[in-house]
Amino acid sequence: MHEHDIIVVGAGGAGLRAAIAAHEAGADVAMVTKLHPVRSHTGAAEGGINAALREGDSWEDHAYDTVKGADYLADAPAAETLCQDSPADTIQLEHWGMPFSRDDDGRVSQRPFGGLSFPRTTYAGAETGHHLLHTMYEQVVKRGITVHDEWHVTDVAVTDEDDPSERSCHGVTAYDIRTGEVEGFLANDGVILATGGMGQVFDHTTNAVANTGDGVAMAYRAGVPMEDMEFIQFHPTTLPSTGVLISEGVRGEGGILYNSDGERLMFEYGYATNDGELASRDVVARAELTEVNEGRGFEDEYVMLDMRHLGEERIMDRLENILHLAEDFEGVDGLEEPMPVKPGQHYAMGGIEVNEHGETCIDGLYAAGECACVSVHGGNRLGGNALPELIVFGKRAGYHAAGRDLGEPKIKTGYGEDSEPGELDSPVELGEPGSAETAADGGTSTGDADPESVVERELETQRARVEELLETEDGVNHAEVRSAVQETMTENVNVFREEDGLKDALRDIRTARERYQDVSVSDTSRTYNTDLIHTMETRNILDIAEALTMGALAREEFRGAHWRAEHQERKDDEWLKHTMVSWNDGSPELWYRPVILEGESKTYEPKVRSY
Amino acid sequence: MSTQTPDESETESESEGFSPGEKRRQVRDEAREAREEAEAAEESTPEGDTVPLKVFRYDPEIPEKQEPRFDEFRVPREPGMTVLDALMYARDHFDSSLTFRHSCRQAVCGSDALFINGSQRLGCQTQIQDLDNEPVRIEPLPHQDVVKDLVVDMEHFYEQMETVEPYFDPDETPEDELEEQFQTPENREHVKMSTRCIWCGACMSSCNIAAGDNKYLGPAAINKAYRFYMDEREGEQKQEERMEVIAENHGVWRCQTQFSCTNVCPKDIPLTEHIQELKREAVKDNLKFW
Numbered sequence: 095m096h097e098h099d100i101i102v103v104g105a106g107g108a109g110l111r112a113a114i115a116a117h118e119a120g121a122d123v124a125m126v127t128k129l130h131p132v133r134s135h136t137g138a139a140e141g142g143i144n145a146a147l148r149e150g151d152s153w154e155d156h157a158y159d160t161v162k163g164a165d166y167l168a169d170a171p172a173a174e175t176l177c178q179d180s181p182a183d184t185i186q187l188e189h190w191g192m193p194f195s196r197d198d199d200g201r202v203s204q205r206p207f208g209g210l211s212f213p214r215t216t217y218a219g220a221e222t223g224h225h226l227l228h229t230m231y232e233q234v235v236k237r238g239i240t241v242h243d244e245w246h247v248t249d250v251a252v253t254d255e256d257d258p259s260e261r262s263c264h265g266v267t268a269y270d271i272r273t274g275e276v277e278g279f280l281a282n283d284g285v286i287l288a289t290g291g292m293g294q295v296f297d298h299t300t301n302a303v304a305n306t307g308d309g310v311a312m313a314y315r316a317g318v319p320m321e322d323m324e325f326i327q328f329h330p331t332t333l334p335s336t337g338v339l340i341s342e343g344v345r346g347e348g349g350i351l352y353n354s355d356g357e358r359l360m361f362e363y364g365y366a367t368n369d370g371e372l373a374s375r376d377v378v379a380r381a382e383l384t385e386v387n388e389g390r391g392f393e394d395e396y397v398m399l400d401m402r403h404l405g406e407e408r409i410m411d412r413l414e415n416i417l418h419l420a421e422d423f424e425g426v427d428g429l430e431e432p433m434p435v436k437p438g439q440h441y442a443m444g445g446i447e448v449n450e451h452g453e454t455c456i457d458g459l460y461a462a463g464e465c466a467c468v469s470v471h472g473g474n475r476l477g478g479n480a481l482p483e484l485i486v487f488g489k490r491a492g493y494h495a496a497g498r499d500l501g502e503p504k505i506k507t508g509y510g511e512d513s514e515p516g517e518l519d520s521p522v523e524l525g526e527p528g529s530a531e532t533a534a535d536g537g538t539s540t541g542d543a544d545p546e547s548v549v550e551r552e553l554e555t556q557r558a559r560v561e562e563l564l565e566t567e568d569g570v571n572h573a574e575v576r577s578a579v580q581e582t583m584t585e586n587v588n589v590f591r592e593e594d595g596l597k598d599a600l601r602d603i604r605t606a607r608e609r610y611q612d613v614s615v616s617d618t619s620r621t622y623n624t625d626l627i628h629t630m631e632t633r634n635i636l637d638i639a640e641a642l643t644m645g646a647l648a649r650e651e652f653r654g655a656h657w658r659a660e661h662q663e664r665k666d667d668e669w670l671k672h673t674m675v676s677w678n679d680g681s682p683e684l685w686y687r688p689v690i691l692e693g694e695s696k697t698y699e700p701k702v703r704s705y
Numbered sequence: 706m707s708t709q710t711p712d713e714s715e716t717e718s719e720s721e722g723f724s725p726g727e728k729r730r731q732v733r734d735e736a737r738e739a740r741e742e743a744e745a746a747e748e749s750t751p752e753g754d755t756v757p758l759k760v761f762r763y764d765p766e767i768p769e770k771q772e773p774r775f776d777e778f779r780v781p782r783e784p785g786m787t788v789l790d791a792l793m794y795a796r797d798h799f800d801s802s803l804t805f806r807h808s809c810r811q812a813v814c815g816s817d818a819l820f821i822n823g824s825q826r827l828g829c830q831t832q833i834q835d836l837d838n839e840p841v842r843i844e845p846l847p848h849q850d851v852v853k854d855l856v857v858d859m860e861h862f863y864e865q866m867e868t869v870e871p872y873f874d875p876d877e878t879p880e881d882e883l884e885e886q887f888q889t890p891e892n893r894e895h896v897k898m899s900t901r902c903i904w905c906g907a908c909m910s911s912c913n914i915a916a917g918d919n920k921y922l923g924p925a926a927i928n929k930a931y932r933f934y935m936d937e938r939e940g941e942q943k944q945e946e947r948m949e950v951i952a953e954n955h956g957v958w959r960c961q962t963q964f965s966c967t968n969v970c971p972k973d974i975p976l977t978e979h980i981q982e983l984k985r986e987a988v989k990d991n992l993k994f995w
Contacts, residue, residue: 130859132904133806133814147883182882189886191873191938193893193900200887224813225900232872272852302808335785338811422812422830425785573797617802619764622853625801 095549098124098240100495101266101281102288103247103309106134107223107484108463108491109288110230112452115492116286117237123492124240126247126268126279128304128627131231135290135302136484139223140341140415141207142215143485144478145184146177148204151212153177157693160479163209163374164443164472165654166670166700167322170693171504172468175450175490180482183489184216192229194218195412205412206346207478209374209705215478220341220415226481244271246627248559250285250312251278251552252456253543258317258676259508263459264545267556271627274620276557278549284495286460287313287446288488294631295639296439296588297580300332300339309465311634313446314641318454319508319674319685321467322444323638324645324656327475328589330378332438334396338423340416340435342477345371347412349401351382352432353390359397366705373705376474376655379437383589392434400432437589441480443471443655444645447507447674451500452491455508462491468505469672472689473654509676509685516673516684518648521597522604524640526680527611563629569614572629578606579632579639587643592659596647603640610636641682645673648684666700755779756791756833757840760803764853773851776800777840782833788821788841789828792855805855812971815903818910819855820844825907825969846910862906865923869930869950876940892937899932899979901972908966908976920955924966924976927957931979934986945990952987960984 100116102109105127116123125131146156156177161168188194194202195217206213218225234241245268252263265280289309293301314320330351331340345351351371353359360366365381366373373381382397391397401409401416406429409417413428420428446461448454448468454461463484470483494500506512518524543551582602586595610633617625651665652658671686691698758778764770778795789807796803806816810829817828822842833841849857879886908924909915915923922930933939934947951957957980966976 129808129814129816130863130904133808133816135809135814137813137903138809138811185883185885189875189878191875191933191936193896193936196888196890196893198890200889202885219897221813221901224903228900229873235867236870236872236874302814303810304808336810419811422832423785425832571801573801577797615801617804619767619802619853621764621766622804622856623802624804 095278095280095546096124097280097282098122099281099283100124100286100492101126101279102286103127103266104134104288104290104465105129105131105231105241105243106288106290106463107136107226107230107481108488109286110227110234111485111488112286112288112462112492113239114230114233114237115489116496117239119493119496119498121283121496124242124279125234126242126245126266128244128246128271128308130243131234131241132228134227135305137224137227138300138302138339139226139481140220140339141343141346142205142217142222142478143180143184143226143481144207144210144214144476145180145216145482146212146214147181147184147202147216148214151214153181155211156180156214158698159210160470160476161472161691161698162701162703163474163476164470165474165664165703166666166691166698167325167469167472167653167672167689169469169505169690170698171690172450172470174693176470176479176482176486179486179489183485184482187226187229187485190229190233192218192225205343206372207476208342208345208369208372208378209476210478215346217343220343220413222481242268245269246271246630247308247312248276248556248630249552250316250459251549252316252459253548259455261317262457263316265549267549267552269556269560269627271622274623276553276560278553280546280549281458282545283497284458284460286452286462286491286495287465288461288463289465291464292442292638293439294576295580295583295635295642297577297584298332298337299439300329300337301439306631306634307442307465307638308631308634309461310445311637313454313459313461314637314677316456316459317677318456318459319447319676320444320641321447321672321674322469322472322645323442323642323675324649324673325443325471325473325654326439326642327375327441327443327655328379328437329440330375330382330437331399331435332440333420333424334434334436336423337438338419339440340399340419340433341413342375344399344401344413344416347401347408348404349399351378352398352400353385354392355390357390359385359390369705374474374703375477377705379589380657382435382437386436396434396436398432399435401428402430402432441475443467443469443473443475449503449505449507450490451494451503452487453494453503453507460491460495462487473656505690512688513674514686516648516686518644518684520600520644520647522601524600524644525677525682527607560626563613563615563626564618566614569612570609571616572613572632575606575610575613576628576632576635578609579603579635583639583643587646590657590659591646593647596643599643600640600647603636603643607636641675644675644682644684649673670700753779754782756782756786758791758795759840759842760792760795760855761844762854763851786833787829788819788826788831788833788843789817791833791841792828792843804853813903815905818846818905818907818971820846820910825911827905827907827971830971846906848910848916849906859906861919862904862909862923862925865909865926866904866929868922869926870947871926871929873933873936873939874943875938876942886938888936888938896932896935898974899928899935901974902928903972905971907969907971911965911969913963913965914959914961918955918959921959922956924980927951927983928974928976928979931983934983948987948990951983952990957983957987
C-alpha cells in the first residue's frame with residue numbers, strides 16, 4: 095500500500111496548486127491522476143484570470159460583480175475570499191514564469207470580460223489555461239512532487255457511520271491503467287479531490303472526454319452532499335459541430351453576434367441593451383437559442399460571431415488561437431468570415447459541498463476547483479472566474495490539509511440546524527436500483543477501525559468490482575448507456591427546461607441505471623483497458639445526471655443559468671437557498687440550506703440583474 | 706432514391722397559425738427528412754459512403770493480438786470528420802477494445818499524436834477529407850515502445866523533458882507578493898511560439914537523430930530549454946546552467962537540421978529554428994572565455 099500525508103486526486107489547475115501548497119507547508123504529497131498532468135482540461139481554458147490588480151479596481155468591486163453575476167446564489171464569504179486572494183495568487187503565477195500577455199510598459203495585460211465592471215481579466219493570449227497548467231506542472235516538477243499518472247481513482251476510502259458528518263476519509267483506491275492492478279493509497283492527513291468538470295453528462299460540451307465528474311460522484315456516494323447541481327453554464331460561443339470553445343475574449347475584444355437577418359441580436363431584441371455581447375453568459379446563451387427558436391438562426395441551429403472588423407493585427411496578437419480552432423474544427427477562416435456559434439455545456443457551478451478551506455463534511459476529505467462548490471459562482475459563473483477559483487481554493491485546500499491555520503470558516507457543511515428538508519415529485523424511484531434491500535454504501539467500515547484497514551476494505555471491494563466487470567460476459571456496453579444519458583440530458587435538461595421534460599429525463603436515467611446493472615467489459619486485457627475505465631466512468635455520469643436533474647426539477651424559479659418554462663421569475667422570498675442532494679446510502683434525499691449574503695462589511699442585497 | 710419536396714400548398718395549409726420561425730423549421734425538417742432517407746438508401750448499398758480505416762492492433766497479453774496486425778474498419782463518412790472521430794466511432798460501434806489516448810478533442814491536451822498515413826499528426830486535428838489516401842492507415846508513434854494498439858510508452862519523452870529542468874528559475878523574485886516582474890512585449894513575443902508546446906511527442910517520434918541516440922534531448926526538450934533561456938525574467942546565473950545542459954554532447958549539436966520536427970509540430974512551433982538559435986548562443990557563450 096502506498097502511504098503519503100496528502101493524496102491529491104486529479105492534476106489540473108486546482109490539483110497542481112493544492113499539491114504545491116501542501117508541499118510548501120511541509121507535507122509529503124502525491125498526486126494520483128487518470129491523465130498525465132499536462133493532458134488535463136485546464137489546458138483548454140482560453141479567456142483569463144479575474145484579479146483586481148490595478149488602481150481604480152478593488153476586490154470589493156470584483157466581489158460585487160461576482161455575487162451579482164451569480165444571481166445572488168453565491169455565498170458572500172466564498173466570493174470575497176476568491177476576490178481577496180486572487181491578486182496575490184495571480185502574481186504568484188507570474189513569479190513562476192507564466193507567460194502572460196504584456197502591456198507596452200511590461201506589466202501583465204488585462205481585458206474586459208462579460209459582467210465585469212472593470213477590465214480585470216488577466217490573460218495569456220487566448221490560451222491562458224494552457225499556460226497556467228504548464229506553469230504549475232513545471233513547479234511540481236521543480237519540487238519533485240510524486241505524480242502517479244494514468245492511475246484512475248476508483249473510490250475514496252471512508253468510514254461508514256450513519257451520519258456522514260461523523261465519517262472520516264483515510265485514502266483512495268486506484269486502478270493502474272497500464273497494468274490493471276488496483277492499489278490502495280493511505281492518506282495520513284487528507285485526500286483532496288480536484289477532478290474537474292462533468293461535461294460528459296451532456297452530449298454537446300466544451301469539456302474533454304475525460305471530464306466525467308469522477309470526484310463529484312465519489313464524494314456523493316461517500317455521503318458528501320451535492321450542492322446546486324442544477325446550475326450548469328452553457329457557454330454562448332461553441333462551435334456547432336464539435337462543441338469546441340470560442341473564448342469570450344472574442345467578445346471582450348469587440349466581436350459581435352448577429353442573426354440570419356443580419357441583426358445585432360443582443361441590441362435589436364432587447365436581451366442586453368447596455369452590455370450587448372458582453373452580458374453575462376447565461377443571458378447571451380438564452381438570447382441565441384431564442385433567436386434560433388424564432389426562426390432567425392442559421393440552419394436552424396446557430397448564430398454568427400464576427401471578429402473581422404478587429405483587424406488582422408489585433409486578432410493575431412490577442413486571439414490567434416481562435417483562428418486555429420475555427421479553421422481546424424469548423425473549417426472557417428475567422429479573418430475572412432464570421433464564425434458559427436451556439437450554446438454548449440461548459441461548466442458546472444455546483445458540485446461537492448465544501449467551505450472556504452476546501453473541507454467537506456467528512457473529516458479529511460477536501461475538494462477544490464470545478465468539482466467543488468464553495469459556492470463562488472451560485473447561479474451563474476462569470477467568465478474569468480474559474481481559473482482564479484482553481485488557484486485560490488486549490489491553494490487553500492492544500493494548506494489546510496497540510497495543517498496551516500486558515501481561521502474559523504464562515505461556511506458550514508453537512509446537514510445542520512439551518513437546513514430544511516425538501517420534497518421532490520419524481521415520476522420514478524431514484525438512486526441505486528435495489529438499494530432498499532441492500533443499503534449500498536460509500537462507506538466501508540466502522541468508525542473505530544484503523545485507517546489502514548479502512549483502505550484495505552475499500553481495496554477488496556474495488557478489486558472485486560474490477561474482476562466482476564471483466565468476467566461478466568455478453569452484457570450491456572457502457573457506450574450505449576452513456577449516450578442514452580447524454581442525449582436525454584441535452585434534450586431535456588438544457589438551457590430551456592420544462593417540468594415534463596425534466597421528468598422524462600428522470601425516467602430515462604432510471605432506465606439507463608437499470609441497463610447499467612447488466613453492464614460488462616468486452617476487452618478482457620489487463621493492459622491499458624480503456625473499455626473498463628469508460629465503464630467505471632459511466633457509473634459516475636449516471637449518479638451525477640440524476641442529482642442534477644433532481645435539482646432542476648425541484649427549483650421552481652428562474653435564476654441565473656437555471657430557466658424554467660413554468661416559473662419565469664426569480665423568487666427571492668422562497669429560493670435564496672442552495673439545493674442539496676445527499677446520496678443517503680442509495681436513496682437520494684433533497685434538502686436546502688440558506689445562501690449567505692452577509693459579507694465582511696456589507697450585505698449583498700438582491701437586485702434585478704440587467705446588463 | 707426519393708428527393709421529393711413537400712407540396713407547397715399543402716405546407717401552407719398545414720402550417721396556418723404557426724409563427725414564421727415554426728414554418729421555416731417545418732419546411733427544413735421535411736427537407737432534412739427527405740435528405741436522410743436518401744442517405745439511408747445510399748448507405749444500404751454494399752459500398753455506402755464510408756471511410757475505410759486500417760488500424761494497428763497489438764496487445765501483449767491477448768493471444769490473437771500478440772502478433773501485431775492491422776484491422777480494417779469502415780465508419781460512416783461525415784462532413785468535417787476527424788481521424789479521432791473515426792476512431793471513436795469504430796470503438797463505440799465495432800470493437801470496444803480498440804485503444805488510443807484522447808481527451809480534449811481540440812489539439813491542446815496532446816494525447817492523440819498518431820502516425821497517420823505515414824506522418825505524425827494529432828488525430829483530433831486531422832480531417833479525413835484532407836488526407837490523400839484511403840484506407841486511412843493509423844499506427845502508433847514510431848520509435849516508441851507500443852503498450853497496446855495505438856498507445857505508446859511516453860516515459861522516455863517525459864524523462865528528456867525533465868532533463869532540461871523545465872521550470873522557471875529566476876535569480877530572485879520580487880519580495881512583495883503583489884509586485885510583478887516586468888517583461889517587454891517584444892520578449893514575450895520572442896518566446897511565444899516556444900510556450901505553445903503540448904508535449905504530444907510528435908517531434909521526437911519524427912526525429913532520425915532521436916531514433917538513433919536515446920540520450921539526445923530531442924526537439925521538445927530543447928524547445929523547453931529555449932523557452933526559459935530566452936525569457937528575460939530569468940537571470941544570468943540560471944542561463945549559464947541552462948547553456949551547460951543545452952550544449953552538452955547530446956544537446957543542440959546533435960541536431961542535423963532536417964526540419965522533420967518542425968514539419969510535424971501540430972502547434973507550428975519553429976523547433977529547428979529554435980535549436981539553431983541556441984547553437985548560435987552556445988557559440989557566443991564559448992567565445993566569452995577568449
